[in-house]
Amino acid sequence: MSRLNVNGLCKSFNSAAETISVLDNVNLTMEAGENLSIVGPSGCGKSTLLYILGTLDFPTAGRVEIDGVEPFGLSASAVAKFRNESIGFIFQDHHLLPQLTISENVLLPALASGVPSSEVVARAEQLIADVGLSERVHHLPGQLSGGERQRVAVARGLLHRPKLLLADEPTGNLDRATTETIAELLFDLPRREGAALIVVTHSTWLAEQAGRQMRLENRQLVEGQGANL
Numbered sequence: 376m377s378r379l380n381v382n383g384l385c386k387s388f389n390s391a392a393e394t395i396s397v398l399d400n401v402n403l404t405m406e407a408g409e410n411l412s413i414v415g416p417s418g419c420g421k422s423t424l425l426y427i428l429g430t431l432d433f434p435t436a437g438r439v440e441i442d443g444v445e446p447f448g449l450s451a452s453a454v455a456k457f458r459n460e461s462i463g464f465i466f467q468d469h470h471l472l473p474q475l476t477i478s479e480n481v482l483l484p485a486l487a488s489g490v491p492s493s494e495v496v497a498r499a500e501q502l503i504a505d506v507g508l509s510e511r512v513h514h515l516p517g518q519l520s521g522g523e524r525q526r527v528a529v530a531r532g533l534l535h536r537p538k539l540l541l542a543d544e545p546t547g548n549l550d551r552a553t554t555e556t557i558a559e560l561l562f563d564l565p566r567r568e569g570a571a572l573i574v575v576t577h578s579t580w581l582a583e584q585a586g587r588q589m590r591l592e593n594r595q596l597v598e599g600q601g602a603n604l
C-alpha cells in the first residue's frame with residue numbers, strides 16, 4: 376500500500392466575479408520513507424496543495440488517499456482525529472507558542488487530547504535530543520534562535536510518528552548554514568521512521584537535497600531533477 380495516492384486532484388476558488396483554477400489533474404504516489412520537494416513560482420498553488428494533502432482544505436475534484444484512508448470521505452471530527460494522528464506539519468514561521476517551553480511545544484500535539492502518557496513524554500525527549508536541543512527544554516521559544524526554533528518545529532512535527540509530514544518553506548527565513556542543519560534533520564528523521572515527507576520551497580538548494588524533486592507548473596505536478604527544477 377502506498378503512503379500517499381493522489382489522483383486527478385483539482386482545486387478552484389470561487390469569488391463573486393470569477394472561478395480561479397489553481398490545481399488541475401494533479402497526480403502523485405509516494406511510498407513510506409520517501410521524501411519529495413516541490414518548487415514552483417509564487418502563487419502557483421504549492422501551499423494550496425499542501426493544505427489539501429494536510430486535510431486543512433478540500434479538493435474540488437479528485438481522490439486523495441493517505442495510508443489507505445480517504446480523509447475527505449470522513450466526518451469533520453473523524454478528519455480532525457485522522458489529521459492529528461497521521462499528519463505532521465512544519466511551517467516557515469514554526470508556529471511555536473511563545474508562552475510554552477520547548478518541551479511543552481513539542482508535546483503540544485499530545486496535549487490536545489489530555490495529559491500525555493509517559494511514552495509520549497519520552498518520545499518528545501528523544502526528538503528534542505535528536506534535534507540537538509536537550510539543554511534547552513525549559514527555555515521559551517523567544518530565547519532560541521530562528522534555526523533552533525525551526526528544529527523544535529521539526530521535533531514537534533514528528534511527535535505522533537506521522538505517516539505524512541508536510542513542510543511549507545521550512546527554511547524560508549534562515550541563512551545557508553542553518554538551512555543545511557535543518558535539511559539534515561528534515562531528510563533524515565522522517566525517513567528513519569518511514570514517514571513520507573513533502574517539502575515545498577523556493578530554495579533550489581533545499582529542493583535538490585530531496586530524494587525526489589517535482590515542480591508545480593501550469594496547475595500540474597511534473598517530475599524534475601537538478602537543473603530542470
Ligand SMILES: Nc1ncnc2c1ncn2[C@@H]1O[C@H](COP(=O)(O)OP(=O)(O)OP(=O)(O)O)[C@@H](O)[C@H]1O
Binds near residue numbers: 395418421
Ligand atoms: N482562499 C482563497 N481564495 C481565493 N484564491 C485563493 C485562496 N487561497 C489561495 N488562492 C489563490 O490560489 C493561488 C495559489 O496560492 P498558493 O498560496 O497556493 O501559492 P504558492 O505557490 O504557495 O505561493 P507562494 O510561493 O507565494 O507561497 C494564488 O493565486 C492565490 O491567490
